[in-house]
Amino acid sequence: MKQIILLVGMLISMSTQAIWYEAKGQATIVNNDFEQAKSLATQDAVKQLLLYSGASVTSISKVSGGQLTLDQIEVVSKGSLHNLTVLDDGNHGQQYYIILQADVFPATSQCKASGYSKNMLLLPPFLKQQHQARVGQLQELSPAVEQRTYDIARQVGNQFNVKPPPKLPLNYYKPGEHNYKGIKDVADRYGAQYLLGLEIENISLDQVHKPKFINLSYPQRYFVVNARVYNAIDLEEIYNKRFSVNAPWEFDAREVVSPHSAEFWLSAYGETVNATLQQVVTEVDALLACQPLQGSVVKVLGPDRWQINLGKANQLNRGMLLNLIHQNYHWGNWDIPRQEQIMADSMVRIEQVYQESAIVVAVDPSMTANIQLGDLVSKQ
Incomplete structure (x- = not known):
């Protein structure tokens, strides 16, 4: 059948x-x-x-x-x-x-939303087992993976605009803690609708690394990463997938290998890590194709004009109509958000558009008193 x-x-x-x-x-x-x-x-x-x-x-x-x-x-x-x-x-x-x-x-x-690019921010990857970085001295693996993922996203992302990596403390992102307020604060600061977080769970070797003249074959080194995507407006996790791969570790036991170097990325292990990051970005790109484009009212410019954090980079044009949504968060126990959204009776029209922002006016002038900072604008 x-x-x-x-x-x-x-x-x-x-x-x-x-x-x-x-x-x-x-x-x-x-x-x-x-x-x-x-x-x-x-x-x-x-x-x-x-x-x-x-x-x-x-x-x-x-x-x-x-x-x-x-x-x-x-x-x-x-x-x-x-x-x-x-x-x-x-x-x-x-x-x-x-x-x-x-x-x-x-x-x-x-x-319909596939024609609009959503703003996405890459969080600094979290290396779970720091001691596993000793072989090869890969303590800089997290920032190297962050930069490589950003470069890949810029090349292959069709459904999002990836923001430059933020200057956040190492291991700022700790998956599983569900720090929704932190997610919202970072997203608001950098104008992102989605956040991509990577947790590097395992970079261990499958055997004790012996000197090359003793070892007859290269040990396999794992790269296990869990990728999560958060909708920073709805404060929901919309993607969670674990990738587990391995490849030969072709370097000597005591050799120091910079994860920022071409030597690392052109090795069998580096190519496998790169291919995995490409897969993550491609899947996230496909995921966001059918997600609505959403932004926020970030500034009041007058009694009937407001600035939003979307613009030409999101494929918006002058004269385009956007839905207006009133939004509230109610923070319950353990800082878990309870969201309330109410669709406004009137839409807003784009009056001026810039690369990363736009100025909107209310289609119905009688609704201007109801538009506030933090209200959402959406293009389905």
């Missing part, structure tokens, strides 16, 4: 505009089983493409030799993929990768 439900795949008109996307899937090669790794990597890449199309992916079942058929996808989709082709595949160390390309027909009813 077919396991795929395509709601409008056959209903898309020929005039619908397709968007060309690439997606990179990855999987760890276990026990030299390349076919299984290829299958899992293919599933991962197809899932990302389906998310771009506005799909809600429940599961992807077995794939034989990386060959995927529609019968093997369980998905409710309001978009579709066409001309699915393989651009490249292979392995870096113990990681198998495949790059797929497809013409994506987005679901206009579900992903």
Whole structure:
């Protein structure tokens, strides 16, 4: 029995505009089983493409030799993929990768927000086990991963504007503590709608590192990272995924390796870390495609004019209408927020637009007294 439900795949008109996307899937090669790794990597890449199309992916079942058929996808989709082709595949160390390309027909009813870039801030990565950095003297791994993730996000991010890494204390971000007030404060300070936090859980070796003249093979070194995305306006965690990979550690036991150096990033381990960070950014990009664009009223300029923290960088234009939402937070026990949002009776219109801000006026002048600092503006 077919396991795929395509709601409008056959209903898309020929005039619908397709968007060309690439997606990179990855999987760890276990026990030299390349076919299984290829299958899992293919599933991962197809899932990302389906998310771009506005799909809600429940599961992807077995794939034989990386060959995927529609019968093997369980998905409710309001978009579709066409001309699915393989651009490249292979392995870096113990990681198998495949790059797929497809013409994506987005679901206009579900992903109208895909045309707007959301503001995202990368939090300083948290290195959980500091002592594991001793081999190679990788104490600077967190800032190096932060910079590399920022560079990747600038290159491949279609659905967000990544803000430059903030000057926050080392290990400022501590996952699991749910410091919602801290999340909101940082987001407000840097004008971010979303925060991406990385927790590096494990960079240990799978065996005692012996001198090269004794060791017949390189030890495997792990890179386990948990990625979380927070909606800083709704104060909710909207993404939480753990990535676990490993690759040969090709350096001598006592060799000092700077994680900022080309030597590190061109090694098998560095390439595996880089590929994992690319996967994180690609998945987050796909996730944000169908999230609404939201910003805040940040300044009162007069009795009928306000400044918002969105602008040309978010694809806003003069004359565009935005929804206005009144927002309140009620902080309960353990500083857990209870949010209240009320849709205003009137919208606001963009009067002037700059790169990262805009000036808005109320469409209904009688509503001006109700617009306050901290109110939300939204483009669905």
